[in-house]
Amino acid sequence: MxxxxxxxxxxxxxxxxxxxxxxxxxxxxxxxxxxxxxxxxxxxxxxxxxxxxxxxxxxxxxxxxxxxxxxxxxxxxxxxxxxxxxxxxxxxxxxxxxxxxxxxxxxxxxxxxxxxxxxxxxxxxxxxxxxxxxxxxxxxxxxxxxxLPIALHTSWHCLITQAKLQPWDDVLVQAAGSGVGSMGIQIAKMMGCRVITTAGSNWKLDEAKKWGADEVINYREVDSLSDTVRELTDGQGVDVVFDCVGADVWHENMLCLKQEGRLVITGVTSGSQTPMDLSILHGRPLHLMGSGGRSRRTMADAMKMVQQGALRGxxxxxxxxxxxxxxxxxxxxxxxxxxxxxxx
Ligand SMILES: [Zn+2]
Structure with missing residues (x-):
């Protein structure tokens, strides 16, 4: 063959x-x-x-x-x-x-x-x-x-199993154009969340809107991502950050989160080593989560929503x-x- x-x-x-x-x-x-x-x-x-x-x-x-x-x-x-x-x-x-x-x-x-x-x-x-x-x-x-399979299962596991999305959550999805980012936008919208997303080019942000993003940010065109996210959330910050970028955005991710905010990461495409301001973690406080292994049960749950037409490749x-x-x-x-x- x-x-x-x-x-x-x-x-x-x-x-x-x-x-x-x-x-x-x-x-x-x-x-x-x-x-x-x-x-x-x-x-x-x-x-x-x-x-x-x-x-x-x-x-x-x-x-x-x-x-x-x-x-x-x-x-x-x-x-x-x-x-x-x-x-x-x-x-x-x-x-x-x-x-x-x-x-x-x-x-x-x-x-x-x-x-x-x-x-x-x-x-x-x-x-x-x-x-x-x-x-x-x-x-x-x-x-x-x-x-579908890996992007769907990864994003579902991170947002549903780990971050336990609720309809009233404001969610920041980093890297709208990535496989898990674009799927994350869909899943967060399916859950009824308000979705803010980022990309480095405006055509990707236009695509992100088609897939359900409510607010889009070209990170190349803003001085501070976290300041922009706070402006979009009445100064509060978001409930959940979903990230596959890693080191380059770690500190800004922490600053984007509101009190009791949840950060879930599933990739470190920009690197895995970065300094961390522990005062933000304990002071706000924050919940930090990784992706890790995924179960057959969550794949079956996610595929049920594909069968219903709620999620697309x-x-x-x-x-x-x-x-x-x-x-x-x-x-x-x-x-x-x-x-x-x-x-x-
Ligand atoms: Zn086994």
């Missing part, structure tokens, strides 16, 4: 579009013919240096059609079903780690990720546990479905399977809104 894989780490020229053996299903698994796959920043990190297995097929997000099912899979899936996949492979059957046995699969000790520890979806075919597959709504194209640009290198460059340059999707 055709696939995009790496034999070593490096620049975009390390990406190889070529032939790999067709995958074979193991117990509990299904074989999918991939309809579309999507990029994550993680792919750039893997390609540039963090990959540990070679040859390795990239692609953590994907959607496709079921073409074969392991006889022991114990699933309601049928050949021909259209599904998207949660890429986190955890314990199954009766052989459970202590966390899975206790109902905390988000902390599964044997967790492996498709596209990281296992071959991914930038290929004509991929295998996945049947339990990781979720039905794609009939009217939704694979291109849109592939844009956000496709920024599309590329062919032999255009993954160009897609990596576009992601590096950040000149897109939502997800970069590979159409197969």
């Amino acid at each position: 055709k696939a995009v894989y790496i034999n070593e780490t490096g620049g975009t020229d390390a990406l190889i579009y070529g032939d790999r053996p067709d995958p074979e299903i193991a117990p509990g698994e299904v074989l999918l013919r991939v309809g579309a796959s999507a990029l994550n920043h993680l792919d750039l990190n893997l390609r540039a240096g963090s990959a540990r297995r070679f040859p390795h097929i990239l692609g953590c997000d994907f959607a496709g059609e079921v073409v074969q099912i392991s006889p022991d899979a114990g699933t309601d899936l049928q050949v021909g079903d259209r599904v998207l996949v949660d890429n986190r492979v955890k314990c199954g059957g009766h052989n459970l780690c202590q966390h899975c046995a206790a109902g905390h699969d988000q902390w599964c000790a044997r967790q492996q990720r498709i596209g990281v520890d296992l071959d991914g979806g930038h290929a004509e075919y991929v295998v996945a546990p049947a339990i990781n597959c979720y039905a794609v709504p009939d009217e939704m194209q694979f291109t849109e479905a592939a844009a 956000i496709v920024g640009r599309t590329f062919p399977l032999d255009g993954v290198g160009e897609a990596h460059q576009v992601m590096h340059d950040r000149d897109f809104f939502g997800k970069l999707v590979i159409e197969h």
Whole structure:
């Protein structure tokens, strides 16, 4: 089959579009013919240096059609079903780690990720546990479905499970154009919150408004983000900040929060080391939260809202399977809104 894989780490020229053996299903698994796959920043990190297995097929997000099912899979899936996949492979059957046995699969000790520890979806075919597959709504194209899994699950976990959004919350979503940022805008609006968001270009802010943002801030055009956020909230600050940027905005994030404000971070694309003013933390006071592992239950909850049409995949640009290198460059340059999707 055709696939995009790496034999070593490096620049975009390390990406190889070529032939790999067709995958074979193991117990509990299904074989999918991939309809579309999507990029994550993680792919750039893997390609540039963090990959540990070679040859390795990239692609953590994907959607496709079921073409074969392991006889022991114990699933309601049928050949021909259209599904998207949660890429986190955890314990199954009766052989459970202590966390899975206790109902905390988000902390599964044997967790492996498709596209990281296992071959991914930038290929004509991929295998996945049947339990990781979720039905794609009939009217939704694979291109849109592939844009969903990781951004949806991450943003849902951070905003619903961790920050416990309430309809009366004012929410600041950093990096409107990112996969999790754009999905975070949708989820916060779905919950009835007032959404303020940031980006470095006005066309991204126009897109953010289309997806539900109430107030938009071009961070390149304001002297102080936190002053601007306070002006937009009657001097109060926001209840929740959702951030995937990290070090560059950490201090401003803290200043944007009101009393008892909640900050949840799910990425550190600008770096992970930064000074911290502890007086703000204890004085205001604030609640600081990370993302961490995500459970099957929250994925199922989020997919229920996708089935109801309340949440959509956000496709920024599309590329062919032999255009993954160009897609990596576009992601590096950040000149897109939502997800970069590979159409197969
Ligand atoms: Zn486990």
